[in-house]
Amino acid sequence: MELExxxxxxxRDRCVGAGMCALTAPSVFTQDDDGLxxxxxxRQDGGGDPLVxxxxxxxxxxxxSVVVDSN
Incomplete structure (x- = not known):
């Protein structure tokens, strides 16, 4: 089995600060002082969080963006 x-x-130019990512996967995402x-x-690798x-x-x-490299 290959590791992913x-x-x-x-x-951040596209982000509007809705916060859905931080609500869905709080162990990976947060919002900065500007709300972005x-x-x-x-945690740039997702830390194995299945909710990423x-x-x-x-x-x-x-x-x-979530980029998967199976190499």
Missing amino acids: HVTIHVD SEVLPG REAARACPVQAI
Whole structure:
């Protein structure tokens, strides 16, 4: 079974601060002082949180990208 490496990125130019990602996967996402979403330090790989993809889908402006590399 191949291990899946995931990289998460929040496009802060696109983010509107709805906070759906932080509500869905609070162990990976937070909101900064301006209300914009960001990935918590050290969590750019999602930390194995199964809700990361759901958080990306919940973003109303599709500001979150989850890139999967199975190498």
